[in-house]
Amino acid sequence: DGGITQSPKYLFRKEGQNVTLSCEQNLNHDAMYWYRQDPGQGLRLIYYSQIVNDFQKGDIAEGYSVSREKKESFPLTVTSAQKNPTAFYLCASSNGGSGNTIYFGEGSWLTVV
């Protein structure tokens, strides 16, 4: 099936640990994104990548890192520097360009314990 696959669905992290969330797409989309969702705050952009080997910070990039070594993959690392990492993380992709629709994965719940 075509789509965006995020894993794991649920993840628990101890304070001080880095964790990596996986995002894979088989839609042949050029652009990929990571959004964070907190209750009552909608979604906010963490990082985005328009092409392989290139990525840009979004509105809340502090404490996060990404890589884009392959077109279909855009993993997000939540580092220990992220002060409040407990949230729902959504990966998305699009063809880029003017106003192409952005499609989302099913999300990953991260809880710091």
Next chain:
Amino acid sequence: AQKVTQAQTEISVVEKEDVTLDCVYETRDTTYYLFWYKQPPSGELVFLIRRNSFDEQNEISGRYSWNFQKSTSSFNFTITASQVVDSAVYFCALSGKMGGTSYGKLTFGQGTILTVHP
């Protein structure tokens, strides 16, 4: 800076009622794109519609309809004859420039929680 406002935090209706979700946006771009997404309890965001700033025609898709009014910077969403399966969080979003001519960065509203009771 871009901004999207969904003034209704929660709406509760009884099945078969019509319901309108409001969305007001702010942008300095002359070209932009507006979206509505549905987020059911499972969490994923489901794309519903995309509208560009040059197309003010209203759109109807089954029980869903959208009213885009550039003069009031609004892009409202109406569900006719609501059903229990429509219960979800609905997000309005505005697409802004990522650089050059690429419009991929979404600014989201806070979302409206819609509950449809049987």
